[in-house]
Amino acid sequence: MRRIAESTVRRLSLYLSFLEEIEARGVPTTSSEDLARLGGTTSAQVRKDLSFFGSFGKRGLGYSVPELSARLRRILGLGRQWRVCIIGAGKIGAALARYAGFTERGFIVSAVYDSDPSKIGSRWGNVKVRDEASLERDIEAGDYQIAVLAVPADSAQNLADRVVRAGIKGILNFAPVQLxxxxxxxxxxxxxxxxxxxxxxxxxNKVD
Amino acid sequence: MRRIAESTVRRLSLYLSFLEEIEARGVPTTSSEDLARLGGTTSAQVRKDLSFFGSFGKRGLGYSVPELSARLRRILGLGRQWRVCIIGAGKIGAALARYAGFTERGFIVSAVYDSDPSKIGSRWGNVKVRDEASLERDIEAGDYQIAVLAVPADSAQNLADRVVRAGIKGILNFAPVQLxxxxxxxxxxxxxxxxxxxxxxxxxNKVD
DNA sequence: ACATGTGAACTGCTTCACAGCG
DNA sequence: CGCTGTGAAGCAGTTCACATGT
Structure with a gap:
């Protein structure tokens, strides 16, 4: 596939969230103009973004809301379930483990990893805290495709190396370092x- | 001032974090080449980014680390203290309230606001939970320049409107809506x- | 008639390449 | 000589405007 701009992907996410909202209200169709207004962009931009992936609308009519949202979900890779682990059971890790937004979007968070023995073994809702030492084994067993790094800056690269070696497919990094x-x-x-x-x-540097 | 690209500002932040790191190690000078390597960009990009704000280097020598980091701090508006409030004492608000990263960068978080009476009045470390009803009064009194929104999606716009009316200067939004x-x-x-x-x-859509 | 889909024009960010200066 | 600072060139993302299809 042709290379897609970062900015385009972000807008597709936005469009999808609008579509899900209006789909829930039972609105059957929408237009590039509607999506542009909601997303703070232009209708031409919306049509161009979508055009990289095919033509989903009907000229003179607009887009079917359920159809377009399904297409966007598929494009964004949301047609399947993603298993996610959180690494680091500190403040950020704890907040993420309990964050409902993951589940709502079909991301399954089943474990948090930490090396602190006083935390290992505890449960936070559905999420259990596991020993960081078993991280590689669990990733190699196919338990997770995505790792969320919520560890201090100085251990982030080391943990990233470990999960990469174990075969992780994606990393969301919350540590304030460039990995x-x-x-x-x-x-x-x-x-x-x-x-x-x-x-x-x-x-x-206020300009306005 | 001429309009500066979003991407440039993000890179300046990155450069600053590298400079602080090498400054702590006592390295006296650096070069656009060094900064580029650390930030995953090119030396020409680094020089261009800096050139929007003046010329801080010495030809043939590079940049003085303490001088350049001081200039960047000033450019990024970090030469002063910023008072920040967090709105929403849920999971994300709690994690943010305890997040050390704010203080390290000179951001002062003194209160979290919530409307839940069972939370109001409690203390989380140095941060107290205050009644959301007094938000406008406190902002108008000059207590905060920046508000961090950590509330559910459906109340985020309403709270944004309130803090804007009260005179807030900046908002960092964690709610999954376009404000x-x-x-x-x-x-x-x-x-x-x-x-x-x-x-x-x-x-x-793996390409590589 | 109306809204999509898309080449073409445009805008602006990035990269190049070298003059300028320590 | 080495590395910065910067116009000029190149490239990527956005906007325009209209042909196309319903």
Missing amino acids: TVPNDVALRAVNMAMELEALTFAIT | TVPNDVALRAVNMAMELEALTFAIT
Whole structure:
């Protein structure tokens, strides 16, 4: 497949969330204009984004909401269940383990890994805290395709290396460091410091 | 000031984190080449990014680490203290309230707001849980410049409207909805669903 | 008539390549 | 000589505008 821009993928996610919202309200069809308004973009942008993957609309009519949302789910890889583990049973790991958003989107979080013996073995709702030492074994057994890294900055690269070697397919990194992974492993990062600094930059250099 | 690309600001944050790291190790100078290697970009990109704000290096020598990091801190608006409140004392709000990363970067989190009477009045470390009803009063009194929204999707826009009316300067949104704010208010969003879907898209449409 | 799908034009970010200066 | 700083070139993402199909 032709290379798709990061920004396009993010907008597809957005469109999907709007579609799910209006689908729940029973609205049968929508248009590129509607989606653009909800997503703060233009109708041409919406049509261009979709056009990379096929033509899903009817000229003169718009898009079938259930059909388009199904297509987007498939495009985004949401047609299947994804098993996720969280690494690091600290504050962020704990919040993520209990975050309902994962399940709602079909992501199954069944375990958190930590090396602290006082945490190992406990249960947080449906999620159990397991020994970090068994991480490789569990990934190799196919228990997870995605790892969420919620560990301190100085151990993040080491853990990333370990899960990559064990065959993980994607990593979502919450540690405030730039990770290096082979480019057949998908990597995304959520960096609080970066977001806050983007805010303070914008506030400080107000243009409007 | 000329408009600066989002991507440039994010890279400046990255450069700063590298500079702080090597500054702590006592390295006196660095080069665009060094910063590029650490940040996964090119030396030309680094120089171009910096050039929007002045010329901080010495030809033939590179950059003074303490000087460049000080300049970047100033550019990013980190030369002052920022007061931050967290809105929503749920799982995410709790994790954020305890997150050390804020303080390390000079962000002062002194309160979490919630409307649940059973939570109001309690203390989490240095952070107290306050009544959401007093949010406007406190913002108007100048207690916070930045609000972090950690509330359910369906109340996020309403709370954003309230803090904007009270005069907040920036919002970091963790709720999975697209917020609308006047464009003199800085807005950033962290959307877990979007990050996960970017991962599953990449895994599903593996190109390499 | 109406909204999609898409080449073409445009805008803006990135990369190149070299002049400038320590 | 080495590395920065920067116009110019190249490339990627967005917007335009209209032909196309219902």
